[in-house]
Amino acid sequence: MTTPRKFKQQPVPPWNRAVLKVGSSLLAGNDGGLSTQYVLGLAQFISACHAAGREIVLVSSGAVAAGRMLLEGHSDEDTSSAARQAMAALGQTQTIALWQRLFDRPLAQVLLTHDDMRNRRRYLNARATLQELLSHGVLPVVNENDTVAVDELTLGDNDNLAAIVAALVDADLLLIATDIDGLYTGNPRTDPDAEPINEVDEITSEIMHMASGAGSSVGTGGMRTKLEAAQKASAAGIETILFNGRDSEVSRLLSQDLLCGTRLRSTSSRLQARKYWLRHTPSVPGYIRVDAGAARALIEEGASLLPKGVLEAGGEFQRGDMVEIINDDNSQCIARGITQYGAAEINMIHGCHTRDIEERLGYSYGDSIVHRDDLATTDPLDAMTTGVEFS
Numbered sequence: 330m331t332t333p334r335k336f337k338q339q340p341v342p343p344w345n346r347a348v349l350k351v352g353s354s355l356l357a358g359n360d361g362g363l364s365t366q367y368v369l370g371l372a373q374f375i376s377a378c379h380a381a382g383r384e385i386v387l388v389s390s391g392a393v394a395a396g397r398m399l400l401e402g403h404s405d406e407d408t409s410s411a412a413r414q415a416m417a418a419l420g421q422t423q424t425i426a427l428w429q430r431l432f433d434r435p436l437a438q439v440l441l442t443h444d445d446m447r448n449r450r451r452y453l454n455a456r457a458t459l460q461e462l463l464s465h466g467v468l469p470v471v472n473e474n475d476t477v478a479v480d481e482l483t484l485g486d487n488d489n490l491a492a493i494v495a496a497l498v499d500a501d502l503l504l505i506a507t508d509i510d511g512l513y514t515g516n517p518r519t520d521p522d523a524e525p526i527n528e529v530d531e532i533t534s535e536i537m538h539m540a541s542g543a544g545s546s547v548g549t550g551g552m553r554t555k556l557e558a559a560q561k562a563s564a565a566g567i568e569t570i571l572f573n574g575r576d577s578e579v580s581r582l583l584s585q586d587l588l589c590g591t592r593l594r595s596t597s598s599r600l601q602a603r604k605y606w607l608r609h610t611p612s613v614p615g616y617i618r619v620d621a622g623a624a625r626a627l628i629e630e631g632a633s634l635l636p637k638g639v640l641e642a643g644g645e646f647q648r649g650d651m652v653e654i655i656n657d658d659n660s661q662c663i664a665r666g667i668t669q670y671g672a673a674e675i676n677m678i679h680g681c682h683t684r685d686i687e688e689r690l691g692y693s694y695g696d697s698i699v700h701r702d703d704l705a706t707t708d709p710l711d712a713m714t715t716g717v718e719f720s
């Protein structure tokens with residue numbers, strides 16, 4: 330079925346870093362297995378973004394669809410998790426190989442699970458890896474680690490994973506490429522009266538009810554998981570754009586910042602969302618005591634906390650925990666943040682220059698003890714507006 334292009338052309342919000350999610354429906358050819366037919370336009374879009382100095386993280390499905398052809402003796406009736414996991418393991422190499430054929434620079438494969446994203450230490454490690462790859466101009470290609478993530482495989486949750494990755498890398502935009510022009514009031518494959526929706530300000534339950542399941546034998550989750558993803562992105566202050574990845578004209582327009590599809594706005598700004606999240610994440614019983622210079626830098630300049638300004642760590646927290654940062658004068662909490670180093674590590678590197686971290690510990694998780702992006706100062710005015718009290 331082809332749906333008439335009835336979506337209007339509209340501008341894309343300004344962005345520098347985006348997550349692009351490409352569904353199985355775009356990678357799987359009509360005869361099964363993978364095909365570059367529908368993703369050539371997307372690859373050109375990615376290259377155009379790179380040429381313009383923009384960063385992309387690609388979240389690509391397609392492993393199960395690719396592996397289905399390769400699993401010898403497999404019958405189509407066998408849809409057990411183990412069979413799908415075996416297909417995913419076989420097909421993942423094909424997916425990466427397909428993308429690699431479309432670019433003349435190296436790609437990086439990143440396999441993640443939702444559990445990894447819930448575990449703060451792994452979350453930080455994944456973030457550091459992705460940041461490092463992006464800083465070197467590499468295109469990361471993310472998929473679920475289907476070998477270990479059975480639940481996600483049955484739910485087909487790469488849409489939701491893409492939203493989590495967008496928050497993880499602090500993306501400006503989540504782009505979801507699929508096999509349909511955008512969100513309609515109903516599934517146009519079954520509802521001939523379905524009307525296109527160009528813009529969504531808030532994903533209400535009414536909007537959610539418009540979405541139903543997958544449109545092809547290879548897609549999973551359908552529009553429902555895309556709207557869930559957009560909800561997650563919105564909560565993180567990130568807009569989502571849904572568009573037809575099969576239409577190379579739409580991909581070409583996108584590289585000119587024009588959209589033919591659905592724009593799902595976010596209900597909060599990135600800063601508000603981040604501050605809210607930081608304020609509502611419970612802290613562990615532990616603290617980092619800082620000197621007056623560091624306290625001033627955090628509060629007045631919005632700086633990261635470096636080892637030089639740290640006097641001591643108290644308690645037994647680990648890397649990735651939310652801890653309080655207290656001042657030396659009266660032990661008042663001046664900020665809260667996610668620490669890159671555990672208490673024992675901080676007590677080995679406090680007062681030292683960042684370049685000496687590696688020598689003291691034998692390794693380094695980076696220059697800052699708490700990065701500015703992971704830190705919310707306990708400004709009394711902010712606390713009043715969010716209703717959260719500190720210390």
Ligand SMILES: Nc1ncnc2c1ncn2[C@@H]1O[C@H](COP(=O)(O)OP(=O)(O)O)[C@@H](O)[C@H]1O
Nearest residue numbers: 352353354507513515541543544548549551552
């Ligand atoms: N309200 C809706 N608007 C548009 N598409 C819908 C809607 N409800 C369900 N769908 C279905 O969602 C499908 C896209 O999801 P899916 O098949 O999972 O693709 P992908 O592999 O890209 O994730 C469409 O082909 C369409 O059949």
Ligand SMILES: N[C@@H](CCC(=O)OP(=O)(O)O)C(=O)O
Nearest residue numbers: 353390391392393485487549
């Ligand atoms: N990880 C699975 C994909 C799961 C998934 O979400 O698929 P899709 O709905 O096509 O994006 C795979 O690579 O086949």
